Amino acid sequence: MTGEAHVARNYAPLDVTIAGGEGAWVTDADGRRYLDMLAGYSALNFGHRNPEIVRAAMDQLQRVTLTSRAFRSDALEPFAAALAELAGKDLVLPMNTGAEAVETGIKVARAWGYRVKGIPDGRAKVVVAAGNFHGRTTTIVSFSDDPEARDGFGPFTPGFVTVPFGDADALAAAIDDDTAAVLIEPIQGEAGIVVPPDGYLRRVREITSERNVLFVADEIQSGLGRTGHTFACDREGVVPDLYLLGKALGGGVVPVSAVVGDEAVLGVLGPGQHGSTFGGNPLAAAVGHAVVDMLATGTWQERARQLGAHLDALLQALVGHGVTEVRTVGLWAGIDIDPAVGTGREVTERLASRGVLAKDTHGQTIRFAPPLTIRATELDWAVEQLQLVLAG
Template identity: 70%
Template sequence: MVRTPAAVRDAERWTAHNYHPLPVVISSAEGAWLTDVDGRRYLDCLAGYSALNFGHRHPQLIAAAHAQLDRLTLTSRAFIHDQFADFCRELAELCGKDLVLPMNTGAEAVETAIKVARKWGYQVKGVPAGQATIVVAEGNFHGRTTTIVSFSTDTDARDDFGPYTPGFRIVPYGDLAALEAAIDDTTVAVLIEPIQGEQGVVVPPEGYLPGVRRVCTERNVLFVADEIQSGLGRTGSTFACDDEGVTPDMYLLGKALGGGIVPVSAVVADAEVLGVLRPGQHGSTFGGNPLACAVATEVVRLLATGEFQRRSAELGARLHESLRALVGQGLVAVRGRGLWAGIDIDPALMSGREACERLAERGVLAKDTHGSTIRLAPPLVVTAEELDHAVEQLAAVLAGAR
């Protein structure tokens, strides 16, 4: 008996329709592969928006979770637990920073950064009370809280959720002159994604990130890099900023930090920045909990070997070469870095949603965004042969539509 149609109907009946998922109902997974309730297998080319950089159920991460589940899962930050210091130290060392502030979700990390930047601006930079501004980029995606959508330019994310939070200046992504012009004495931070994921894996122009670093240093403004999707091995380096030789003042991390097991996020910065917080001024009951720290510490240790960064760089070169060969054969553009690609399908052939539905029929799962664009972000444990298979299925979908 086929179970998928009924499971899809039940999900539609009992949940708010804030997502439009493909009609696939997953029941198990391992590595880069998913299996649905009817036993059909799919190659995962989304990896939970980079939350599954290390694949599904990575043995080292699962072992850490199991071991911690048998001991201790939650204390709140009212007490210190025995996993906390190791996680914070090892993540700080990975980032080359002094301090870590653990949270849960990516949006929480962004909200934390906004609060820290404002407090730093008032206490360190000397911005008059209540006047702090933060420069952000068009096409950004930093989360969906009311403050964050206040500076979104995506109408789906923003419309009908006002009144909006003030204090943000939006400039074109990749336009260094516009960014510099938006900074004044009230500016406390520039908050950007080193590569814009939700926008379609948009890589900024060469020299942009070093330029942002220079301007922020010259104007005494914090450079806050949202590496929640782009970081932790996805682009072929530990952080996407590394590809440009840039070190921000604050790293915002999440998604892959939880190993695909638990939600973990963090703000990582030096003491002169995170040190502005005092007890009672910010927190989270679940932030930095023992289970999260146990898993995330193993994630940091996986990254410390450099293996996953190398895999992403080497296999990413293969992926991008094979995708570029499809330009003119149904694709009109390919962007990205490492095992992360945004591909634009000729809209005369089909939408991105239609392409993802046809790929799913051929056993490959991906996600569309903004009309005819598809994001490809397979787990970093994917093999060369599996990547070739995914591109072959995409080529077949494009050929069938021409």
């Protein structure tokens, strides 16, 4: 196989070249199989080439794939209706990528702040959390504290105020008359599966409601079954004003994202004020609709809860044996590696040599986020390989 001489070096992939995939497994160009414990950062919640999703895509491929939003398509409205019902909201604004959903959510929040709340033009603020990861566009890295994502890409977009993640009092203190929204991840994924204190999301909802501020939940990684709930906010019975969705919404087949909210918020946008050539295209709508229908049964969420409890028990047994801490929510785990064993990157490289694919973050943490199709015995095997790697 050829190398990567012509691919821009904005990633540093492991030395694995994937040529095929099915369910929780992928195959490299030489025919070696690997258990995928990353699932495309949760974009593959339902596994590689899930039959239901592929069938929906193939059916739509035989009909029409793109019209642009200059015209209606017979796939978009049914998808939007199904997703709105799943989220308990009125409207769906379809986009393509997670970063586009975040950018759209920021625009909607600012428009709402000016047109509904009455914030003077040009003064709207959005409160965000330290350690966040919402994407890598220039506006989004403006409120990132990750130097790799931020340094050397200014000047930055103003209008963001950062507070510690999980600190509701600090969040409340940061809100003033010019605050339009609070934008947070219910669980910080890229930071290493960082879970806020119990009750934090309820306090965020109470504070934003009391102060007439929108609560915008970035559920692009955490949503759509990953945590054992449809949305991570469901863990505390909280409903935000806007859901930002992506990754798993495209079923690992096409990029699909969406901003979902009620008429009182999303209704502030009019024709020409936001758009996307590919957003809501018929192929994406058909795939997204299949994903929503699968989630509507509740079986995937239950599977994530049960398998997640199994994974957590396996991983907790490694604490003190090359692992310093484990954080598990549903089928999603952050595993802090003892520096005496090696870096997170070194551990993922050793895992890959044993047939397990995972991803490191922030130096000493590796993440497990396998497809929800994985079996308990496959989780057993993956953790056994991690145990062997840690033992040297």
